[in-house]
Amino acid sequence: MRKIKMRLLQIREIAKDTIEMKLEDDYITKVANPGQFISIALPNHTLPRPISIADIDRENGEITLLFKIMGKGTDTLAGFIPGTEVDCFGPNGNGFPLDSGQVDKVLLIGGGIGVPPLYYLGKRLEEQGIEVKSILGFQSGKYVFYEKKFESLGETIIVTDDGSYGMKGFVTDAVNIIPGFDAYYACGPTGMLRALTEQMKNKTGYISLEERMGCTVGACAACVIPTATEGSYKKICHDGPVFAAEEVML
Incomplete structure (x- = not known):
């Protein structure tokens, strides 16, 4: 830094x-x-x-x-x-892994302002010859952005809470529309990530957390999150914001 x-x-x-x-x-x-x-x-x-x-x-x-x-x-x-x-x-912080093994097809899943970091990730994965597909969720049509940018990477599904644009529902409703991916990468509100990790607990996944940070450099411990190891915690700003899906407790 x-x-x-x-x-x-x-x-x-x-x-x-x-x-x-x-x-x-x-x-x-x-x-x-x-x-x-x-x-x-x-x-x-x-x-x-x-x-x-x-x-x-x-x-x-x-x-x-x-x-x-x-x-x-x-x-x-x-x-x-x-x-x-x-x-x-x-x-x-620590970003998404770009060398996650034998991965040919990935699914990017973003919610609201959790969408932006997935775009640069998608570009880098595509450069490696990996097939990229995306599901992007927003409150309504007036909040939708970067649709064409993601479409340039691969198939993209837009989901809105109120159905004013794209598919009505949540990103979890759209996951089954795109089968056959090797791993997923997600960023968005905690509730969305909690539902996704439960829905896809048998898939390799990486999640980026949006919790409010204080110092942003790991000094204040304002953004700690419990890990899967009892009694163990990690700092989102320093150890994350990206974690393996099974690594932290949401």
């Missing part, structure tokens, strides 16, 4: 309350793995904001972040203007 300054190249709203930022960087773009995140320091805010990496363009030295406006901190971040120097720390 390193403290660096990035220059904000572009910022725009791509769906309701969902902001995409593109930043110029010559370090994180070279070393970050899918599933890792960066911490952004905000003026007049004590704690940094952890934002997962949605995409990396190594050739042009650009990193893409997506976040949802959910409070004062993210509202402040959404107000940054192009040209601003952004104070960042990263890359942080």
Whole structure:
């Protein structure tokens, strides 16, 4: 992890309350793995904001972040203007494994703002010749983003809670539509991940947790989670946010 300054190249709203930022960087773009995140320091805010990496363009030295406006901190971040120097720390945490054995077909499953880190993961897996299919869940049609980007990787199913776009229901309802995958990679709310890991307990899986973090570097122990080993805990920001599905208790 390193403290660096990035220059904000572009910022725009791509769906309701969902902001995409593109930043110029010559370090994180070279070393970050899918599933890792960066911490952004905000003026007049004590704690940094952890934002997962949605995409990396190594050739042009650009990193893409997506976040949802959910409070004062993210509202402040959404107000940054192009040209601003952004104070960042990263890359942080442990990402998704890219060498998980004999895997030919994978299923990506994202819920809401848990979708972004799966896009960069999908790109990297596709580069390895792995077949990628995706299920993306949102509250409603006005929150849907990156549909075409995921479709460029492979078959993609959009699910909305209210049925205003795509299939009505939850991501767990769509899993059986795409059979024959060797492993799954998921990111989203804890309730979604809990249901998925139970539904697919006989499958190899990796999950990225979205729990609220404090320091984002493993110092404050605000984001601990129990593991499958009784009495053992791990820090999401330091040991995760990605874990093997059977490793932690949700």
